[in-house]
Amino acid sequence: MKTSSLRLRAGLVSIALLAAFLGIWHLATRSTAPVATMSPEYAKLMGLTATQGKSAMPGPLDVGAKLWEHLKRPFYDNGPNDKGLGIQLAYSIARVGTGYLLAVLVAIPLGFLIGMSPLLSKALDPFIQVLKPISPLAWMPLALYTIKDSSVSAIFVIFICSIWPMLLNTVFGVASVRKEWINVARTLEVGTIRRAFTVILPAAAPTILTGMRISIGIAWLVIVAAEMLVGGTGIGYFVWNEWNNLSITNVIIAILLIGIVGMLLDQILARFTRMVTFPE
Amino acid sequence: MSTFDNPFDSDRNLQAGCGCGQHRSAAEHEQAAALRCEPVESEEKRYEGVVASAAMRAMFPQDVARRAFLKSVGASTALAALSQFFPLKTATEVFAQTGTPEKKDLKVGFIPITCATPIIMAAPMGFYSKHGLNVEVVKTAGWAVIRDKTINKEYDAAHMLAPMPIAISLGLGANAIPFAVPAIENINGQGIVLATKHKDKRDPKDWKGLKFAIPFDYSMHNYLLRYYLAEAGLDPDTDVQLRSVPPPEMVANLRADNIDGFLAPDNICQRAIYDGVGFMHLLSKEIWDGHPCCSFAASKEFITSAPNSFAALTRAIVDATAYASKAENRKQIAEAIAPANYINAPVTVLEQVLTGTYADGLGGVKTDAKRVDFDPFPWQSFAVWMLTQMKRWGQIKGDVDYKAVAEQVYLATDTKKLMTEMGLSPPTSSYKSFAVMGKTFDPTKPEDYVASFKIRKAS
Structure with missing residues (x-):
């Protein structure tokens, strides 16, 4: 009862905040600039910003109308450089999925091995710390130059950027499994492989999944930057293409969608995390 | 005598003299x-x-x-x-009839500006399919990316700034890979746009300390702006700031007051005017009428491994360029290339660029039918001029074999052959003299030309 009323109140505050935000946005982008007098012949050649003092920033109503237009036909395909938002998002998610899965396949087994050996984990730590903070945009020219294929490069950049949090968290999770549990397993003469899968893995799982959750967030951040650079398809390309046309309305729509998809990806991983969490 | 003339016209002379009667030979x-x-x-x-x-x-x-x-x-x-x-x-x-293309499905990269008009329009208007090709034109994020993707063979051919294939072949800013230009895309079609607040500063001599944007270091834009500034007595390396900025970001930067102006390819110039942030100070054609701007380029490897595809591609481009050179087709072209799949810009802006009747940003409407024009012939003297400017501004150090590089990269001979086959009349020579801001350029004496400039980078 108490929680539901808290939820209700929180929801009301959220809606009020949204309404206030939209209201301020609307007021701020009304056409206020003085309109210069110009001949009709000249005005015909000019844009609305110049002729009607329309704000260069679109208002919430413009964005809403445009968004509705996109939602009505999300899967259109007008050739290689113009596809619907649904198709663009699908391309991005597919790229993120591929790069991220590859990172999972490498990071978790590797992290497991490193975590079980204190020597290795100490020896490799400086390398991981140096590689971890590198921006995707810094990897891109190197990837393009060596891999010589832009779509593989994009996947590689996602892979290389999303691998580190997972690797570090797996190492940490495996290394910090309680000594008593391992000792108990040892006294019961449990084999190494069985010990890894039945004791260490479940114990380290919450930490590993937290790492995976951080990584998916990073992968989604990276895809937009990577696609803006390599172009062709994807939501990042869409942002770039509309930026090219100085269509801020479409850029705002893309920002909104990127946020929503990012949130959904995070929620999926959060659900997995809850599934493996155990009370101590 | 034009190859297009009617051979059954009794007034026409098929041999000596000239068909139109206006010329001696x-x-x-x-x-x-x-x-x-x-x-x-x-x-x-x-x-x-x-x-x-x-x-x-x-x-x-x-x-x-x-x-x-x-x-x-x-x-x-x-x-x-x-x-x-x-x-x-x-x-x-x-x-x-010509040989069947070795490869029918081709990818051609382009940058979304009106310079790429022939490359782009050839897709929706069917010039590629007419020459037996299935070409996908792919929009690309910037000049460096288009260079890398073409070098990596993701693109079979691409839209490049006219000096880029020369720079790539010489290994400037990239590994040296032999590239070639079978056709120029457009001539003219650039402009100097200044922020509206500078509308009383029309004399370049007053431009000391201003910040300008150019699209790429190896571009005609860079060379023309430097030339223009140097003629006004400003050293472009020390008296002003030149920044390499991707064209779409130029308008945003001009609005944000990060730059004072730019020399950009069109539709970007007109877009700045359309959005009310700048005015047209000068069309690049007023610096050098008929200057090359962008080119159609392919690697030598593609040309040798798929000569028939390359020939068909060049034929399609030359064909489209010829179509685009006609003023009456320009409106139709503007509509064909405006959608999001191609340039992605308002039709009004493209029409103003292509028809040459445009708002100047100061309240006037101007007309210049040759604001942008299309002419495929890759004059080797163009290449020589670009090399002289590369030398002048220190992009190339040491001695340059102007003629050899120009002839290796600008395939005038091949283009001549193709144009003749297509029934177009190519010029007889591959070199021509021209004037840039009143100063005549003699392609046979490039070293003297470089030496004749007072303002240049000391080498």
């Missing part, structure tokens, strides 16, 4: 007509004309005799008579 006329690559109604007709000309010439080596013959029987009878002796139709077909 055929060579002179050809030079004048070189830039007018006017397409005939159809490909078929054009080939027919070329073949018929040849046949008439063979039957009547003397022009006088041919004229007398035509006068006495009339052109249509002559055509019928000629067809009896010589199966014109078959000959035309054989002539138009």
Whole structure:
């Protein structure tokens, strides 16, 4: 009862905040600039910003109308450089999925091995710390130059950027499994492989999944930057293409969608995390 | 004498002199007509004309005799008579036929600006398919990316700034990979745009300390802006700031007051005016009328491994360029290339660029039909000029074999052959002299030209 009323109140505050935000946005982008007098012949050649003092920033109503237009036909395909938002998002998610899965396949087994050996984990730590903070945009020219294929490069950049949090968290999770549990397993003469899968893995799982959750967030951040650079398809390309046309309305729509998809990806991983969490 | 002229016109001279009567010799006329690559109604007709000309010439080596013959029987009878002796139709077909392309599905990269008009319009308007190709034109994020993707063979050919293939072939800013230019995309079609607040600062001598954007270091934009500033007594390396900025970001930067102006390819100039943030100070054509801007480029490897595809591609581009050079087609082209799949810009902006009737950003409407023009011929003297500017601004150090580089990269001879096959009349020479801001450039003396500039980077 108490929680539901808290939820209700929180929801009301959220809606009020949204309404206030939209209201301020609307007021701020009304056409206020003085309109210069110009001949009709000249005005015909000019844009609305110049002729009607329309704000260069679109208002919430413009964005809403445009968004509705996109939602009505999300899967259109007008050739290689113009596809619907649904198709663009699908391309991005597919790229993120591929790069991220590859990172999972490498990071978790590797992290497991490193975590079980204190020597290795100490020896490799400086390398991981140096590689971890590198921006995707810094990897891109190197990837393009060596891999010589832009779509593989994009996947590689996602892979290389999303691998580190997972690797570090797996190492940490495996290394910090309680000594008593391992000792108990040892006294019961449990084999190494069985010990890894039945004791260490479940114990380290919450930490590993937290790492995976951080990584998916990073992968989604990276895809937009990577696609803006390599172009062709994807939501990042869409942002770039509309930026090219100085269509801020479409850029705002893309920002909104990127946020929503990012949130959904995070929620999926959060659900997995809850599934493996155990009370101590 | 143009190859497009009607061979059955009795007033036309097939040999010496000139067909239009305005020039003393055929060579002179050809030079004048070189830039007018006017397409005939159809490909078929054009080939027919070329073949018929040849046949008439063979039957009547003397022009006088041919004229007398035509006068006495009339052109249509002559055509019928000629067809009896010589199966014109078959000959035309054989002539138009070329080897089948080794590779039919091609990818061509482009940057969304009006310079790429022939490359882009060839897709929606069917020029590629007409030449037996299935081409996908792919929009690309920037000049460095288009260079890398073409080098990596993701693209078979690409839209590049005219100096880029030279720079790539020389290994400036990238590994040296032999590239070639079979066709220039557009001539003219750039402009200097200044922020509206500078509307009283029209004299470049007052521009000390201003910040300008250019699209790329190896671009005609860079060389023309530097030339223009240097002529006004400013050293572009020390007196102003030149920044390499991707074209779409130029308008945003101008609005944000990060730059004072730019020399950019069109539709970007017109877009800044359309959005009310700047005005057109000068069209690049006022610096050098007929300067090359962008080129159509491919790697030597593609050219040698798929010569027929390359020839078909070049033919499609030359064909599209010829179509685009006609003023009456420009509106239709603007509509074809404006959608999000291609340039992604308001049709009004593209129309103003292509038709040459434009708002200048200061409240006036100006007209200049040659604001942008299209001419495929890759003059080797253009390449020599670009090399002199690379040398002048320190992009190339040491000695340059101007002629060898120009001839290696700008494939004038091949283009000439293709244009002749297509029934267009290419110029006879591959070098021509021209004037930049009143100063004549002699392509045979590039070193003297470089040395003649007072403002240049000391090497």
